[in-house]
Amino acid sequence: MTEPPTGRSWDAVLFDLDDVLVPFQTLRAWQWAWRPQGPLLGERRAQSAIRKALHAWDRRRWAGLTGKAPPADLSALHEHLVGTLRLLAGHVVPTEEAEAVVRRLLRPAGEVERFPDVAPTLERLRRAEIRIGVVTPLPGESARWLLRRVGLGEELLLLAGDGGTPCPPAREAFREAAQRLGAPPARVGFVGDLYWSDVHAAQRAGLTAVLLDRTDAWPHLAGGRITTLTDLEAALRAGVAPEPTAAAPGEVKAAGDRPSADLL
Numbered sequence: 001m002t003e004p005p006t007g008r009s010w011d012a013v014l015f016d017l018d019d020v021l022v023p024f025q026t027l028r029a030w031q032w033a034w035r036p037q038g039p040l041l042g043e044r045r046a047q048s049a050i051r052k053a054l055h056a057w058d059r060r061r062w063a064g065l066t067g068k069a070p071p072a073d074l075s076a077l078h079e080h081l082v083g084t085l086r087l088l089a090g091h092v093v094p095t096e097e098a099e100a101v102v103r104r105l106l107r108p109a110g111e112v113e114r115f116p117d118v119a120p121t122l123e124r125l126r127r128a129e130i131r132i133g134v135v136t137p138l139p140g141e142s143a144r145w146l147l148r149r150v151g152l153g154e155e156l157l158l159l160a161g162d163g164g165t166p167c168p169p170a171r172e173a174f175r176e177a178a179q180r181l182g183a184p185p186a187r188v189g190f191v192g193d194l195y196w197s198d199v200h201a202a203q204r205a206g207l208t209a210v211l212l213d214r215t216d217a218w219p220h221l222a223g224g225r226i227t228t229l230t231d232l233e234a235a236l237r238a239g240v241a242p243e244p245t246a247a248a249p250g251e252v253k254a255a256g257d258r259p260s261a262d263l264l
Contacts, residue, residue: 010208010236012181013125014158014174016192017136020212022146023113024105024138025050030088033104041088049087051217053080054194061137061197065169072169072197074161077137078102106142112149115214119151121229131181133158135168169201178207189236191229195221199242210235211242220245 018024027046035041057080063069064076081102085093093101125132133156136143140160147154158177159167166173178188185206192198193212202209210232211218211225218225223240226232 009187009239010130010189011183011187012131012133012178013189013191013232013236014133014135014177014181014202014207015156015190016168016194016198017134017143017146017157018138019193019214020191021115021118021134021152022150023115024146025054025084026113028113029105029108030084032108032110034085034088034101036110046088047215050084051215053084053087054217056080056083058194058197061169061194062201065197065201072137074137074139077161081105106139107145108149112146114150115229117229121232122152124233131183132156133177133181135159135173135177137161137167169197171201171205174202174205174207189232191232193217195242199224203241208236208239209241218242 015021019026023029027041027043027050030046030050031041057072060069060076060080061072064071070076082093082098085098085101122132134143134147135158138146138160139162140157143157143160144154147156158180159165159173161167165176168174168177174190175185178185181188186208188207190199190202190207190209191212192202192209193214195211195218199209199211209224211221212229212232213219213221213225213227216227221242222245224235224238224242226235
């Protein structure tokens with residue numbers, strides 16, 4: 001295929017929504033959803049709990065993708081969020097309270113954080129005439145609400161967890177999103193914040209994937225890993241897939257096309 005005049009190898013970029021374009025599972029978001037009047041969550045302990053829960057969610061979604069567990073649907077997402085709250089609290093939170101916290105997290109009424117690198121990055125892509133889309137495992141209503149709250153158009157949303165069609169990390173979902181962007185998968189870049197169920201799953205579907213690791217949750221990955229969207233275009237041009245280096249226990253230990261048994 002002939003390259004465009006710019007020499008780039010992609011025509012569109014697909015973004016995961018939560019914690020890529022919109023802060024979602026952050027200390028501030030959980031503080032507001034659970035204890036808006038205080039006491040303040042301990043930063044170090046809370047960040048550790050959130051990171052542990054996200055690694056578990058990544059493994060759960062991958063297990064669903066590879067047939068080792070049922071697909072990770074909205075019920076699984078709800079279970080994950082309640083489990084994160086349990087880790088933050090250090091004990092089981094009463095059901096009624098936990099349900100209220102999850103509702104507030106999915107539809108925040110307080111001030112929503114913004115990542116300062118998002119708007120400039122999307123503007124650069126638009127100026128370069130690169131098409132943009134968003135996918136998320138979150139419910140569509142929550143996704144549109146979050147997009148509006150941070151000043152991004154809800155028309156960017158292509159696939160959500162309750163859309164009635166396959167949702168990432170399913171291979172057909174990535175390919176459906178690429179089709180909606182009007183580009184073959186090989187000419188679509190994808191940006192996610194989870195290694196197996198975002199980045200590796202997108203690569204299996206034929207997309208060029210970049211891991212956005214804002215909190216250094218995946219330090220044992222080399223190549224294709226960025227900590228800010230400012231570096232997105234350079235990572236896409238390089239086209240280097242994130243791959244594990246010597247992994248620490250409990251982190252990424254690649255074995256062919258799946259996590260090692262101790263991660264499942």
